[in-house]
Amino acid sequence: MNLKLTTKSISRLSLILGILLWLSIASIDxxxxxxxRSGVNLxxxxxxxxxxxxxxxxxxxxxYRVRIGKAETSNFIDxxxxxxxxxxxxxxxxxxxxxxxxxxxxxxxxxxxxxRTLFDNINFAAVIVFLISTFTxxxxxxxxxxxxxxVVLWNVFExxxxxxxxxxxxxEVLEDNVxxxxxxxxxxLMALILSANMKWVAYLNFxxxxxxxxxxLLVTIYLIYFFRLIYxxxxxxxxxxxxxxxxxxxxxxxxxxxxSIFSLLVxxxxxxxxxxxxxxxxxxxxxxxxxxxxxxxxxxxxxFDILLNSAMSAVYADVGWIEIEKLDxxxxxxxxxxxxxxxxxxxxxxxQGKHKRLLKNPLEKASDEDRIxxxxxxxxxxSALIIxxxxxxxxxxxxxxxxxxxxxxxKEMINIINxxxxxxxxxxxxFRLLGEALENERYKEEINIxxxxxxxxxxxxxxxxxxxxxxxxxxxxxxxxxDYYDTFQLEEHKFAIVIGDVSGNGTSAAFHMSQMKxxxxxxxQLDLSAKEFLINANTALSRCLERTSFITLSYFIIDTDxxxxxxSRAGHCPTLYYSKKKKSAQFFQNKGLGLGILRNDKFxxxxxxxxxxxxKDDIAxxxxxxxxxxxxxxxxxxxxxxxxTLLDQNAHYDPIMIQKIFISKLYEFCGHxxxxxxxxxxxxxxx
Numbered sequence: 001m002n003l004k005l006t007t008k009s010i011s012r013l014s015l016i017l018g019i020l021l022w023l024s025i026a027s028i029d030x031x032x033x034x035x036x037r038s039g040v041n042l043x044x045x046x047x048x049x050x051x052x053x054x055x056x057x058x059x060x061x062x063x064y065r066v067r068i069g070k071a072e073t074s075n076f077i078d079x080x081x082x083x084x085x086x087x088x089x090x091x092x093x094x095x096x097x098x099x100x101x102x103x104x105x106x107x108x109x110x111x112x113x114x115x116r117t118l119f120d121n122i123n124f125a126a127v128i129v130f131l132i133s134t135f136t137x138x139x140x141x142x143x144x145x146x147x148x149x150x151v152v153l154w155n156v157f158e159x160x161x162x163x164x165x166x167x168x169x170x171x172e173v174l175e176d177n178v179x180x181x182x183x184x185x186x187x188x189l190m191a192l193i194l195s196a197n198m199k200w201v202a203y204l205n206f207x208x209x210x211x212x213x214x215x216x217l218l219v220t221i222y223l224i225y226f227f228r229l230i231y232x233x234x235x236x237x238x239x240x241x242x243x244x245x246x247x248x249x250x251x252x253x254x255x256x257x258x259x260s261i262f263s264l265l266v267x268x269x270x271x272x273x274x275x276x277x278x279x280x281x282x283x284x285x286x287x288x289x290x291x292x293x294x295x296x297x298x299x300x301x302x303x304f305d306i307l308l309n310s311a312m313s314a315v316y317a318d319v320g321w322i323e324i325e326k327l328d329x330x331x332x333x334x335x336x337x338x339x340x341x342x343x344x345x346x347x348x349x350x351x352q353g354k355h356k357r358l359l360k361n362p363l364e365k366a367s368d369e370d371r372i373x374x375x376x377x378x379x380x381x382x383s384a385l386i387i388x389x390x391x392x393x394x395x396x397x398x399x400x401x402x403x404x405x406x407x408x409x410x411k412e413m414i415n416i417i418n419x420x421x422x423x424x425x426x427x428x429x430x431f432r433l434l435g436e437a438l439e440n441e442r443y444k445e446e447i448n449i450x451x452x453x454x455x456x457x458x459x460x461x462x463x464x465x466x467x468x469x470x471x472x473x474x475x476x477x478x479x480x481x482x483d484y485y486d487t488f489q490l491e492e493h494k495f496a497i498v499i500g501d502v503s504g505n506g507t508s509a510a511f512h513m514s515q516m517k518x519x520x521x522x523x524x525q526l527d528l529s530a531k532e533f534l535i536n537a538n539t540a541l542s543r544c545l546e547r548t549s550f551i552t553l554s555y556f557i558i559d560t561d562x563x564x565x566x567x568s569r570a571g572h573c574p575t576l577y578y579s580k581k582k583k584s585a586q587f588f589q590n591k592g593l594g595l596g597i598l599r600n601d602k603f604x605x606x607x608x609x610x611x612x613x614x615x616k617d618d619i620a621x622x623x624x625x626x627x628x629x630x631x632x633x634x635x636x637x638x639x640x641x642x643x644x645t646l647l648d649q650n651a652h653y654d655p656i657m658i659q660k661i662f663i664s665k666l667y668e669f670c671g672h673x674x675x676x677x678x679x680x681x682x683x684x685x686x687x
Contacts, residue, residue, distance in 0.1 A: 007066050010062065010066050011063055011066040011067055014059045014060070014062040014063040014066070015059075015060075015063050017055075017059045018056055018059035018060045018063060021052050021053075021055050021056040021059060022056055022121070022125050024052050025049055025052050025053055025056065025121065026117075026118065026121040028044070028048070028049045028052070029049075029117050029120075029121060030114060030117060030118075031044075032044075033113050033114055033117050034114070037113070046171070047169060050168045050169055051169075053168070054165045054166055054168070056125075056128070057128065057132070057165050057248060058162075058165065060128065060129055060132045061132055061135075061136075061162075064132050064133045064135075064136040065136055067136075068082065068133065068136045068137055068140070076141070076200050076203070076204065076208070076212065077208055077211055077212065077215075079137045079140060079141070080137070080211075080212055080215040080216065080219070081215060082133070082137065083133065083134050083137050083215070083219055084215045084218055084219060086129070086130050086133050086134075087130050087134070087218065087219055087222035088218075089126075090126040090127060090129070090130045090222070090226070091222060091225065093122065093123070093126050094123055094126065094127075094225075094226075094229055097119045097122065097123060100119075101119075123229060123230065124230055127226045127229065127230050128249075130222065130226065131226075131249070131252050131253070131256060132252075134219065134223075134256050135252060135255070135256060138255070138256060138259050139154070139158075141197075141198075141200050141259075141263075142154060142194050142195075142197045142259070143197075144197075144199055144200040145199045145200075145529075150197060153190070153193065153194065154194060156190070157187070157190040157191070157194060160183075160186070160187055160190070161187060161248065161251055161252070161255075164183065164187065164247040164248045164251055165248045167180070167183070167246075167247040167248070168245075168246055168247070168248075172245075173245040180247060183247060184247060184250065184251060184254075187247075187251040187254070187255075188251070188254045188255075188258075191251070191254050191255035191258050191259070192258055194255070194259070195255070195258045195259040195261075195262040196262065198262065198263060198266040201263070201266050201267055201270055202270070204267070204270075206271070209267050209270065209271055210271075212263070212267055213264060213267050213268065216260055216263050216264050216267070217264060219260055220257065220260040220261065220264065223253065223256055223257050223260060224257070227253055227257075230249075300428055300431060301332075301334065303424055303427050303428055303431065304322050304324065304334045304424070304428075305334055306424070307322065307399070307420055307421065307424040308320055308321070308322050308334055308335075308336060308399065309336070310420055311387075311399065311401060311417050311420050311421075312336060312401065314413065314416050314417065314420065315385070315401060315403075315408075315409060315413040315416075315417060316403070316408075317401040317402060317403055317408075318337060318381070318402060318403050318404050319336070319337045319338045319346065319381065319401075319402040319403075320335070320336050320337070320338075320399070320400060320401045320402065321333055321334060321335035321336065321338065321343055321399075321400050322334040322335075322389070322397060322398070322399045322400075323397050323398055323399075323400070324389070324396055324397035325395075325396060325397050331397070332397075346381060346384075346400075346402060347400070349376050349381065350374050350376060350384050350386070350400070350402075371385065371386065371387050371388070371414065371418070372385070372386040373385055373386075373409060373414075374386065375406060375407075376402075380404060381402045381403070381404055382403065382404055382405050382406040382408065383402070383403050383405065383406055383407060383408040383409060384400060384401065384402045384403075385400075385401045385402075385409045385413075385414065385417065386398055386399070386400055386401075387399045387401070387417055387418070387421050388421075389421055389424070389425055390425050391425050391428050391429050392429050396425075396428075399417075399421060401417070419518070419521065423514070423518060426514065430511070457484075457513065457514055457517050458474060458484070458485070458486075459485075459486055459487065462487045462682075463487040463488060463489040463495050464487070464495060465492075465493060465495075465560055466687065467493075467560035467563075467686065467687050468558065468560065468684055468685060468686045468687060469654060469655050469684070469685045469687070470487070470497075470655060470682065470683070470684045470685075471654075471655035471656045471658075471659055471682070471683050472485055472659075472680075472681065472682045472683075473659050473663060473679070473680065473681045473682075474678070474679065474680040474681075475678065475679045475680075476678050477626065477677050477678050477679075481509060481510060481513070481678035482501060482502030482503070482509025482510060482512060482513050482678060483499075483500070483501050483502075483513070483624050483626070483678040483679075483680035484498070484499070484500045484501070484502070484513045484516055484517060484680075485497075485498060485499040485500070485622070485680060485682050486498050486517065486520055486521075488520075488521075488524045488525075490524070490527050490557070491527075493559060493560040493561040494557065494558070494559050494560075494561075495557070495558045495560075496524050496533075496555070496556070496557055496558075497555075497556040497557075497558065497622070497682070497684070498520055498524075498553060498554070498555050498556070499553070499554050499572065499622045499623075499624070499680065499682055500513070500516055500551050500552060500553040500554075500572065501551070501552045501553075501572065501573075501624040501625060501626075501678070501680070502516070502549065502550075502551050503548075503549050503550050503551070503552075503594075509678075512545065512549060512551060515541065515544055515545075516537075516541070516551055516553075519537050519540045519541065520537070523536050523537060523540075529557070529566065529609070530555050530556070530557055530566050530567055530568040530609055531568050531604065531607050531609045533555050533568075534553065534555060534568055534570050534592075534595070534603075534607050535603060535604045535607065537553070537570075537595055538570070538595045538596065538598075538599070538603045539603075541595050541596050542595075542596055542599035545595075545596040549596060550571070550594040550595060550596035550597045551570075551594060551595040551596060552569075552570060552571040552572040552573070552594045552595070552625075553569065553570040553571075553572050553594075553595055554567065554568070554569040554570070554572040554573075554575060554622060555567060555568055555569070555570075556620075556622075558614075558684075563613055563614055563615075563686075564611060564612065564613055564614070565610075565611070565612050565613075565614055565620070566609065566610070566611045567588075567590075567609075567610055568590065568592060568607050568608060568609050568610070569590060569592040570592045570593060570594055570595050570607065571592050571593050571594030571595075571597070572592065572594075572624075573623055573624060573625050573628055574587040574588050574589050574590075574640075575587065575588045575620055575621070575622055576620070576621040576623070576640075576643055576644065576647055577618070577619070577620050577621075578618060578619040578620075578621075578647050578648070578651045579615070579618055580615055580616065580617035580618050580651070581615055583648075584648060585619075585644045585647040585648050585651070586644070587640060587644070588610060590608040590609075590610050591606060591607075591608045592606060592607055592608060593606035593607070614686045615686065616686060616687060617651070617685070617686065617687075618685075618686045619647065619651055619655075619658070619683065619684065619685045619686075620683075620684040621643070621647060621658070621662075621681065621682075621683055621684075622681070622682040622683075622684070623643075623680065623681045623682070624677075624678060624679070624680040624681075625677065626677030626678045626679045626680065627643075627662070627666060627679055627680075627681060628640060628643065629677065630666055630669070630670055630677070630679075631670070632669055632670050632671055633671055638666055638669055638670075642665070642669070643662070646661065646662060646665060654685060655683035655684065655685050656683075658683050658685075659681055659683050662681060663679070663681070666679070
């Protein structure tokens with residue numbers, strides 16, 4: 001007969017064993033009290049109840065490790081609520097016992113040592129259960145987004161803590177034993193170091209942080225109260241142990257209390273940044289709304305409404321309006337929080353403002369496309385930002401944002417408004433182009449304009465430093481395509497590089513590509529890890545991509561100081577990497593699922609993160625499947641083997657020459673330059 005232990009059966013067995021061990025300890029305490037009353041020597045070694053106590057600790061450690069430690073929940077509030085609930089029950093039990101004793105004070109029952117021993121044992125067991133359950137939850141929080149160094153440190157700490165359970169066999173006490181003090185000092189120091197790991201706090205929103213503060217504060221109060229409870233109780237208890245002289249218990253108290261206090265402080269200090277993170281997320285969502293407005297069939301007025309609402313929300317403007325020039329008609333006005341009469345007066349005050357500052361648009365040369373920042377005097381309004389709206393290479397109107405405070409617009413606000421305005425202009429331009437294409441025969445001319453707009457989304461200059469060279473090439477199969485690449489300098493020697501491919505091609509793919517660029521520009525500023533970036537991008541895209549569309553993506557973080565590459569891919573082509581040391585190229589086959597395919601919290605389970613060191617003259621070739629799957633007249637694909645051989649043979653060239661050789665060989669293989677899919681390649685060579 002084969003007996004297979006499941007987690008459920010292990011949980012039940014450890015719970016039953018823990019209860020039986022507690023009953024055994026309580027029984028021995030009763031016998032000791034009876035023996036002292038009767039003057040009888042039990043002849044029982046002190047090591048027996050100490051062993052039972054240690055086994056009691058271990059049984060509940062196993063129980064909560066199975067019940068909480070193995071749970072697949074990542075909801076931090078649920079975990080904290082579980083700790084709070086166990087602590088609340090324990091507190092109620094302790095207070096009920098204390099209230100009962102206060103009620104019977106002065107009676108013979110109150111002086112009954114057997115009675116007192118029973119309640120002391122109940123109190124002690126309840127507190128230990130709370131401590132161990134809290135320890136298991138704190139462990140999950142400490143190891144959230146763990147690193148190798150953190151895991152090693154935790155394993156050492158946990159092993160020492162588990163070993164401390166059996167230190168009571170020595171019979172040594174804290175006050176008199178140097179070894180006891182040294183071991184406790186080491187455990188306390190490690191507890192303080194581990195308490196600094198608070199990565200989970202960054203993923204709480206403002207409301208969740210306030211809930212966490214309340215719950216952790218109550219847990220901290222529980223810990224202080226329980227320490228006093230078992231410390232005071234241990235002075236009078238007639239059992240074989242004293243809680244304050246148990247290395248495991250005081251080390252556990254130290255870790256739990258230090259982590260609770262650290263958590264409170266970190267969450268309190270992070271409260272001001274919560275609104276910043278939520279604001280960034282709102283900006284990304286607003287950008288998506290502007291990006292997908294044309295796909296949802298919204299007209300120009302609706303797009304202007306979305307732009308005005310998004311812009312006012314992003315910069316906390318008190319008043320705003322958009323003024324669109326109409327040929328032979330009165331200007332079209334879309335306003336918020338201001339009447340027509342007050343709008344005319346406000347515009348007059350802006351025109352008369354003496355302190356005007358031009359903010360150059362780095363992408364344009366014409367002076368009529370400069371942003372204007374105005375300081376207003378003698379008015380309820382104190383500052384205004386005027387942004388031109390360009391559609392089809394012409395200034396179609398202006399957006400006015402006004403605040404009641406002086407110097408109300410900072411650089412970050414102006415940058416995000418520029419992004420919103422540019423995206424709205426693109427959406428309106430695309431809207432007009434598509435409308436005209438359906439009505440007349442100017443389809444090709446309009447698509448060419450859309451192509452130039454899409455080309456503008458591809459960066460002309462790629463961020464890098466002196467430790468690597470980078471070169472990119474892209475060509476669309478149709479007038480517009482869905483391939484995308486971009487770079488971003490995170491820090492002085494840290495860079496983010498992305499390459500992506502939207503399913504399908506043509507205008508639909510191009511629209512989705514513009515959405516991906518907006519999401520990349522919004523998320524990359526948060527300096528997320530490669531996996532966190534893909535998870536957040538999937539969440540954002542899931543709200544705007546139709547069910548039949550998805551985007552494959554590879555995301556790289558290059559640190560030239562540490563000479564490391566961290567990367568993940570979401571269903572994209574495997575990266576081709578040439579190692580100078582090995583003198584050969586290979587493909588990285590890390591797993592990943594395309595963005596928009598799985599639209600729930602399980603997406604992160606399909607993302608794999610790789611981290612590696614790069615050496616001088618190593619080469620990374622990033623590409624889209626249009627290259628690897630390009631076919632000749634015999635239906636043969638260009639394939640991975642040819643790509644690998646080409647890189648092996650030409651690794652001594654610079655990135656520009658490597659790209660030219662690849663594309664030249666590709667056209668030679670296909671026998672023509674008519675593309676079936678978009679071609680995109682990014683070549684990186686390290687120095």
